[in-house]
Amino acid sequence: MQNPRNIILVGFMASGKSAVGSVISDRLGWTLVDTDDRIVSSLGKSISEIFAESGEEYFREKEEEVIRKLCEESGLVISAGGGAFMSQRNRDLMLSTGRVVFLNARPDTLFQRILNDERKGAPKRPLLSGDLSLDRLAQLLCTRIEYYKMASHHVDTDDMSPEQIADSLLTLYSE
Numbered sequence: 001m002q003n004p005r006n007i008i009l010v011g012f013m014a015s016g017k018s019a020v021g022s023v024i025s026d027r028l029g030w031t032l033v034d035t036d037d038r039i040v041s042s043l044g045k046s047i048s049e050i051f052a053e054s055g056e057e058y059f060r061e062k063e064e065e066v067i068r069k070l071c072e073e074s075g076l077v078i079s080a081g082g083g084a085f086m087s088q089r090n091r092d093l094m095l096s097t098g099r100v101v102f103l104n105a106r107p108d109t110l111f112q113r114i115l116n117d118e119r120k121g122a123p124k125r126p127l128l129s130g131d132l133s134l135d136r137l138a139q140l141l142c143t144r145i146e147y148y149k150m151a152s153h154h155v156d157t158d159d160m161s162p163e164q165i166a167d168s169l170l171t172l173y174s175e
Contacts, residue, residue, distance in 0.1 A: 005074040006098030010085040014113035015103040016157045017079040023166035025077040034079040038066045071097040086147045102151035107138040109158045
């Protein structure tokens with residue numbers, strides 16, 4: 001690994017950021033930080049509650065604060081929230097302080113992963129609540145994909161396990 005300060009995983013919800021981040025952090029002995037978890041912990045509310053009570057703009061402000069603090073550290077594997085990389089400030093910070101990897105997946109793959117997560121009791125995703133359909137997911141992904149493509153590296157996660165994705169990333173960084 002060629003000493004990036006941090007490895008930052010970006011991508012749409014259910015792209016595998018948390019699962020891949022866990023494998024990478026275990027292998028490197030680095031700390032895994034999920035920006036959404038950090039926000040939930042600091043505010044004592046779920047993301048759905050934050051969106052409902054204070055709105056998306058407030059959530060994005062808190063997200064930016066968390067990312068700014070994390071980017072001051074090193075030796076982290078950061079799993080960024082699905083919308084975090086849309087902010088120019090967040091993108092600039094992430095790209096200047098770490099290796100940013102876009103975990104890409106087809107809309108149908110993401111949709112199945114979200115359905116599987118919900119069946120296992122995961123909280124509903126606020127941007128899809130009330131309208132969890134493949135069409136809605138594809139529309140939302142379409143608004144974000146150009147931002148995600150600004151990442152340093154891209155990995156297609158369809159049909160790959162978190163371990164396989166981590167292997168490919170760690171191989172890439174060892175070259």
